[in-house]
Structures are given as C-alpha cells and as structure tokens.
Amino acid sequence: MAQKQYLIVGGSAAGMAAAETIACLDPEGKVQVLSEEADAPYFRPLIPFIISRKKNDRQIFLQGQGPYGSGKAEIRLQTRARHIDPDARAVVADTGESFAYDRLLIATGSRPYIPEEIAGTDLEGVFALRTLADARKAEQRAEVTRHAVMLGGGLLNLKAAFALLERGIAVTLVVFSPEVLSQLMEPEDALLIRRALDQAGLRIVTGAAATYITGNGSGVTGVVLDNGEEMACEMVCIGKGVRPNTRWIAESGIDIQTGVVADKFTRTTSPDVYTAGDAAVTFDPITGEPMVTGLWTNAVEMGRCAGANMAGRPTAYGGTFGILNATQVARMPFVAMGVVHTSGTDCEVHRRQTTNAYRKLVFSPEGDRLIGAVLVGDIGNAGLYRALIRDRMPLDGIKGQVIDHTLHYGHLLLATRTMTPISA
Amino acid sequence: MKQPKEIFVRLDRCMGCHSCEMACAVAHSQSKRLYGALAETTLPKPRLYVEAVTADNKAVPILCRHCEDAPCMHACIAGAISRSDAGVVATDKDKCIGCWTCVMVCPYGVIGRHMQELKAYRCDRCPDLETPACVSACPSKALLYQSADDYSRGVRQTAAGELLTGEGG
Numbered sequence: 001m002a003q004k005q006y007l008i009v010g011g012s013a014a015g016m017a018a019a020e021t022i023a024c025l026d027p028e029g030k031v032q033v034l035s036e037e038a039d040a041p042y043f044r045p046l047i048p049f050i051i052s053r054k055k056n057d058r059q060i061f062l063q064g065q066g067p068y069g070s071g072k073a074e075i076r077l078q079t080r081a082r083h084i085d086p087d088a089r090a091v092v093a094d095t096g097e098s099f100a101y102d103r104l105l106i107a108t109g110s111r112p113y114i115p116e117e118i119a120g121t122d123l124e125g126v127f128a129l130r131t132l133a134d135a136r137k138a139e140q141r142a143e144v145t146r147h148a149v150m151l152g153g154g155l156l157n158l159k160a161a162f163a164l165l166e167r168g169i170a171v172t173l174v175v176f177s178p179e180v181l182s183q184l185m186e187p188e189d190a191l192l193i194r195r196a197l198d199q200a201g202l203r204i205v206t207g208a209a210a211t212y213i214t215g216n217g218s219g220v221t222g223v224v225l226d227n228g229e230e231m232a233c234e235m236v237c238i239g240k241g242v243r244p245n246t247r248w249i250a251e252s253g254i255d256i257q258t259g260v261v262a263d264k265f266t267r268t269t270s271p272d273v274y275t276a277g278d279a280a281v282t283f284d285p286i287t288g289e290p291m292v293t294g295l296w297t298n299a300v301e302m303g304r305c306a307g308a309n310m311a312g313r314p315t316a317y318g319g320t321f322g323i324l325n326a327t328q329v330a331r332m333p334f335v336a337m338g339v340v341h342t343s344g345t346d347c348e349v350h351r352r353q354t355t356n357a358y359r360k361l362v363f364s365p366e367g368d369r370l371i372g373a374v375l376v377g378d379i380g381n382a383g384l385y386r387a388l389i390r391d392r393m394p395l396d397g398i399k400g401q402v403i404d405h406t407l408h409y410g411h412l413l414l415a416t417r418t419m420t421p422i423s424a
Numbered sequence: 425m426k427q428p429k430e431i432f433v434r435l436d437r438c439m440g441c442h443s444c445e446m447a448c449a450v451a452h453s454q455s456k457r458l459y460g461a462l463a464e465t466t467l468p469k470p471r472l473y474v475e476a477v478t479a480d481n482k483a484v485p486i487l488c489r490h491c492e493d494a495p496c497m498h499a500c501i502a503g504a505i506s507r508s509d510a511g512v513v514a515t516d517k518d519k520c521i522g523c524w525t526c527v528m529v530c531p532y533g534v535i536g537r538h539m540q541e542l543k544a545y546r547c548d549r550c551p552d553l554e555t556p557a558c559v560s561a562c563p564s565k566a567l568l569y570q571s572a573d574d575y576s577r578g579v580r581q582t583a584a585g586e587l588l589t590g591e592g593g
Contacts, residue, residue, distance in 0.1 A: 017498070045501040046521070065503030065519070297499045297525060304498065326528035328542065335528050379524055381533035383495075397479060408475040409532045410484030413435075 004029040006310055007091060007099050008073070009081045010107035010245075011035030012044055013296045014277025014303030016062055016073075018105050021307030023072040029311065031073040032099060034091070036080035039132045041068075045296050047135035048156075051142065052163035057132065081108070084252045086270050103272050103310040106249065106260050107303060110242035110278035110294050118151070120213030121238065125220035128238045129160055141219075141235050142167050148235040149173075149223045151210050153180035157239030158329050161202055164235075172203040172231060174223070179206060183241075184325055184336040185360075186343060188351075189374045192358050196330035205229070210236075242294040244279045257281055259292040264316050266306040274310055276302040285319040285390055286338070286371060293322055321389070323372075326382065335382040338362065338372030338389045347371065350403045359405055361385075368395060370402060381407060388412075427571040428511040431549065431556055433485050437566035438474070440483025445470035447561030451550055469536055471547045472558055485566065487558070488513065488534045488547035496526035496535060504544075512549050520544050 006022050008015045011033045019031050035041065041062040049055035062068050080094045090098045112128030114121050125145075127138050138160075142148075148164050150157040153175035161171045173180065179187035180194060197204060208229070213236055214222045222232045244259040254268045255261040260275040262268060262282070268275050277299035281290050293299075298320045308315040326335045339362050342349050348363040357377030364371050369392055373385045384407055387393070398415055401407040446458070453461035453468035461468050472487035490513045497505040497513055504519035505526060515526070515535075522542030527535050536545045550556040559569040568575060 043501055043503055045523075049521070059519075062503060066500055066506050067497050068503065069506070296501045297529070300498050324528070326524040328522055328524060331542075333522075333524055333537070335524070337528070379527060380537070382524070382528045383530035383535075384533050386528060387531040408473070408484075409486045409534075410475040410477045410482070413484060414477050414480050414482060 004311075005100055005102045006031045006105070007101035007103070008033045008105040008107055009091060010105075010109050010277065010279070011037065011041045011075055011077075012107070012109050012277070013299035014109070014280075014306070015105065015107035016041050016068060017300040017303030018107065018274075018276060018307030018310065019073040020068055020070055021304045022311045023070040025308060025311035025313055027072075033073050033075045034079045034081055034093060034099065035075060035077050037131055037133070038078050040075065040077065042132055043296075044130075044132075047129060047132055048159040048163040050132065050135040051129075051139045051160060052166045053139065054166075060132070081248055084249055084254075084270075084273070086252065086273070089272070101272070103274065105303075105306055105310060106254075106268065106273065106275040106279055107277045107299075107306075108245040108248065108279045109299075110244050110292075112238065113240045113243050114238055115240060118210050118212060118238075120215060120220075121236075123213055123215035123220050123236075124218070125215070125234055126213060126236045126238065128240075129156060130242075138235070138237070142169060144218075145169050145234040147172070147231070147233040148237065149210075149231055149233045150237045150239060151223075152239035152241075153177060153204075153206075154183055154239050154241065155181070155325060155327060155329075157237055158197070159327075160237050160239070162200070162329060165201060169235075170203070171201075172205060172233075173197075174205045174208055174210060174225060176209045177206065180204060181336075184323055185340050185374050189336075189340070189358065189360055189376070191353075192356070192376045193329065193332050193334060196332040200330040202330075242278060244292050246279060257290065261290075262317070265309050265314060266302065266317050267309070274306045276306040282317075283319040284322060286321075286392070288319075291322050293320065293324075295320075295324060297324065318390075321386075324386070326379065332377065333379045334374070334376040335379045336374045337382075337386055338370075340372045340374050342372075352405070361403055361405075363395075363399075367399075369393070370395065375405075378405070381405075381409075384409060384412065427573055429569050429571050430490065430511070430575075431487060431547075431559060432568045432570060432575045433487075434566050434568065435482070435484065437564045438483045438485055439564055439566075440474055440476065441563065442474050443561045443563060444472055444485060444558035444567060445474055447557040448472055448547075451553065451557035452548075466540060469538070469545070471534075471536060471545060473534070485558075486532060486534055489532060490547075490549070495529040495531065499525050499529040501525055510549075512551070513546075514548055515544050515546060517541075517543050517545075 042060045046060040147170045150173045208225045208227045259281040305317045346365045348367040360374040362372035370388045448470040449468040520543045559567045
C-alpha cells in the first residue's frame with residue numbers, strides 16, 4: 001500500500017493529538033502539521049505560568065511530554081494555511097507553498113473574541129491572551145504595570161489575574177455578569193470561590209462593562225466603565241471567550257455553522273477532510289445539541305478520534321459536555337460539568353453548603369439521572385459523576401450516595417452487576 | 425515483549441482489613457517503616473482505597489487500573505502524565521500544576537490530591553519493590569500481582585476445577 005500523506009492544519013491540542021494517534025496507528029504514514037505560530041507546539045493552558053514566571057518556554061513545550069512522545073510528525077511553523085483546494089487535494093499556505101494530502105484535518109482552533117464596542121483595544125498593553133507570544137509580551141508589560149484590569153470573569157482571566165497578583169501587581173476584574181465564572185456556574189454556586197478570590201486580594205467589579213480604554217504613547221493608561229468608574233492602569237486583559245477559526249475555509253464549500261460541521265466520525269462535508277477541536281462543531285451527548293467549545297481536554301479527545309478515523313480505524317465521536325472544567329484558583333479547587341444553569345428549569349437540584357465546601361448536583365426533572373454537577377472545595381471522585389452523566393447511568397440504589405457525595409467506585413461496580421443501562 | 429504484571433483484585437476474597445492501605449502509605453513514606461511514617465510531618469497517604477458498600481456488606485479495594493486508554497493522561501493540560509514501558513501510568517510531580525483535570529476524568533476515582541503541595545498522586549505499582557506493597561500485605565490474597573495471561577489462566581483453572589467438582593468428577 002502506498003504511503004499515506006496526512007496533513008493537519010493547526011499545531012495545538014486537537015492537531016497534535018491527531019498527529020500522535022496517526023503515528024501510532026499508521027507508522028508508515030507521513031504526517032505534516034502546519035502551524036501559524038513561531039513557537040513549537042506547547043500546552044496552551046500553561047501560558048499564565050509564563051506571565052507569573054513560574055515556568056519558562058521549555059517547560060511548556062508539548063513534544064516529548066505526556067502522551068506526545070513519538071516525535072514522528074513534521075511540524076512546519078510560521079506556515080499559515082490560506083485555502084483548501086479540494087480538487088487538487090492540497091492546502092495552499094501564505095508562504096506560497098502547496099501541501100498535498102490524502103487525509104486532511106482542520107484543527108485551526110479559535111481566536112479570542114474582542115468586543116467591537118470597546119474602543120482602544122489596539123493600544124499597547126491590551127491583551128487577549130491566546131498564544132505563547134502573547135504571554136511573553138504580557139510578561140514583559142507586567143514590568144511596567146502597577147495595576148492591571150481584566151475584562152471578563154472567566155477561567156482564563158482568573159488564571160491570568162493570579163499570575164499578575166503573584167508578580168505583586170494590583171488587579172481589578174471587571175465582570176458584566178452578577179458574579180464571576182457565570183459560564184460555569186450560577187451566582188450562588190460561586191460564593192465560596194468569590195470569597196477566596198476576595199481574600200486573595202483580587203478586586204472584583206460586577207455588573208459593569210468597559211466602554212473604552214485610554215492610552216498615550218506608552219500604551220494603556222486607563223479604563224472607563226459603563227457605570228462611570230474610571231481606573232488608571234497599565235495593562236488590560238480581555239477574556240470574553242473565543243470564536244472558531246474558520247474564515248480561511250469560507251470559500252471551500254465545506255459546511256460551517258459557527259464552527260466546522262462534523263459527522264459522527266469527525267468528517268466534514270468534503271471527502272477525506274476531517275475536523276476537531278475548537279474549530280469544530282461538537283455536540284452534547286445528553287441533549288444532542290450542537291455547540292463549539294474552547295477546552296483543551298475536549299480538543300484532545302476529538303483530535304484523537306479524528307486521528308483514528310483518518311488512519312483508517314472508524315471511531316465514533318461521542319460528543320462532550322459544553323461545561324467540563326476543573327481547576328484551582330486562590331487555593332479553592334472546583335469542578336463544573338454538564339448542566340449547571342438550573343434557574344428557571346424543572347431539574348431536580350440538591351445543594352449542600354458547608355464552611356469550606358459546596359456542591360450542587362443536578363438531576364433530570366424525573367430525578368432518575370444525574371445531568372450536571374458543581375463541586376467546590378471537595379472535588380473528590382468528580383470523575384465518577386462525569387461517568388454517571390455521560391453514560392446516562394441509572395441511579396437505582398446509589399442516588400443517596402450521589403446526593404451525599406459519598407459515592408465511590410465500589411457502588412458502581414456492585415450496582416452494574418445487577419443492572420442494565422438505560423438504552424440511549 | 426514480556427507481558428507486564430498488573431495488580432488484580434479478587435473481590436470475593438477481600439475482608440476489608442485495610443492492611444493494603446497501611447502498607448501502601450508506609451511504602452510511600454520517607455522512612456518506609458510504620459513507626460517512622462507515623463512521625464513524619466506530612467503523613468504519608470495510601471494510593472489505594474478499601475471502600476465499603478454497606479448495602480451489600482462488601483469491601484471493595486479500588487486502585488489505579490493504569491488504563492490502556494488512560495483518560496487522565498490525555499486530559500492532562502500540563503503533559504505531566506505519561507506511560508512507562510512497563511505500562512505504568514505515572515504523574516510527574518514536578519510538572520503537575522494541581523488543576524485536578526485528571527480527577528475530573530478518572531472514572532475510578534483513584535487519583536489523590538495532596539492539598540499542601542497541590543499535586544496529584546496515584547498508584548505507582550511500587551517501582552522499587554519486586555511485588556507492590558499492597559499485594560505483599562494482603563492476608564487473604566485478594567490482591568494479586570500477575571500478568572493478564574497468568575491471571576486469566578488462574579481463573580480458568582479455578583473454574584474448571586469447580587466444574588469438575590460439581591459434576592462429581
């Protein structure tokens with residue numbers, strides 16, 4: 001059989017996970033990865049550690065770390081794909097080069113969303129942290145920063161805020177929602193986290209948005225909010241979510257609905273062209289709803305699946321939760337997954353608050369299945385809840401343990417010996 | 425290639441004595457001795473767990489399966505989890521950033537969290553010992569350290585023996 005030519009556009013989570021999978025399943029194949037970045041692939045979620053100076057470049061590079069050991073892919077840096085020519089089965093890059101493929105993966109990820117209504121976002125010192133290059137610039141800008149303003153209360157901005165706090169910089173977080181982390185939980189779920197953030201010295205302004213950013217020759221000088229408040233600052237970080245990078249294939253005829261549309265086997269509507277990661281449309285396994293996510297872990301999972309399909313091992317992609325986050329900020333660990341926004345729904349919700357821990361377990365309206373969970377403080381066994389939600393496990397005899405957060409694998413092991421799963 | 429050994433659990437034999445947990449904690453202490461371990465400032469933690477299922481009056485030892493398709497390894501956002509040639513999935517403490525993504529995706533709930541160091545830890549199959557400490561400590565041989573082939577051969581032989589006995593053979 002002739003050697004297969006695999007081409008992957010995008011050198012981050014989905015692209016590199018696919019490359020590694022292909023290298024395992026088709027060792028004879030030739031794998032090329034195009035990346036527009038100047039840096040070799042790296043663990044993108046670690047870029048806040050560049051700002052805090054807790055890690056250097058070398059410590060966050062991906063190849064040779066974790067499951068990324070094969071080193072078989074040829075990686076072309078600073079090579080931005082311009083368009084696909086499906087008839088010639090080739091991708092043309094802005095360098096003028098043409099890259100032929102037998103199988104192509106669109107894994108071009110996403111870019112930060114910058115609200116157009118905020119004036120002054122092009123000033124020096126304004127960041128939408130996405131790349132290692134961005135992080136290096138922020139790390140430098142922090143040298144001349146006494147006060148930084150973060151616009152948006154999501155995880156990226158919280159992590160960046162703590163990186164700056166660790167550098168001794170005063171930080172104000174401006175959130176339009178009533179509370180931080182509004183994408184991942186409801187305001188009352190975030191109380192413990194909010195308390196920890198306050199105690200850690202982060203100043204938080206809720207219910208406000210930036211109107212414009214002021215500056216002079218040396219960059220940012222301040223932010224003006226829609227509540228009239230004016231703040232002097234030398235750095236602004238915009239963390240308002242991400243949008244899929246699909247513009248480069250707009251003319252290709254491939255179906256795009258916000259992200260690149262994929263079938264159950266991660267195929268796009270063009271023959272031998274696959275997609276995965278932030279650029280792709282995934283779906284919720286419970287509701288079947290299509291969505292795009294911006295999560296490393298999701299991108300790796302879909303990328304591995306696409307890689308297997310490309311290498312000739314048909315592998316159905318099972319979808320993922322839109323919310324699937326674990327992290328620790330201000331020494332407060334938390335996990336949010338599945339359905340967590342329950343106001344105005346008839347979901348069965350069980351909440352439990354102690355001094356140092358909070359949990360919310362969300363069941364279907366019938367109360368027979370777990371569909372979401374928020375765990376703050378004590379996140380032990382969170383993976384069991386993920387399995388319960390994803391596999392639509394019946395809760396006969398274990399619902400009490402779920403609500404009490406005393407569930408362990410022994411319960412599932414003994415329960416599954418006597419039960420048959422609800423068919424999907 | 426020689427098939428690596430794994431730790432197998434024979435559920436019917438576990439009496440819930442927790443000897444394995446004790447032995448595991450001691451094996452992962454500084455001093456490697458029970459009395460020394462008890463005196464250490466950060467108390468050593470077991471990396472396997474004997475849990476009770478009261479409804480069935482059953483004790484269940486739960487430990488890292490070092491999954492062939494390890495969700496923790498692929499989910500890790502720091503590249504801290506990798507698999508050794510012996511098949512052991514290990515967390516590199518220096519690379520771990522304590523984000524707990526591995527805890528969120530482990531379907532067995534066997535990844536521990538060290539809250540002082542903010543590092544994840546799990547069964548390492550005792551790389552310096554001939555037989556993992558938990559297996560050596562189990563008084564009822566509920567834990568076995570064998571290759572998968574040897575283990576399944578044992579299961580077949582036991583089953584064959586029971587069949588013969590049942591037939592009066």
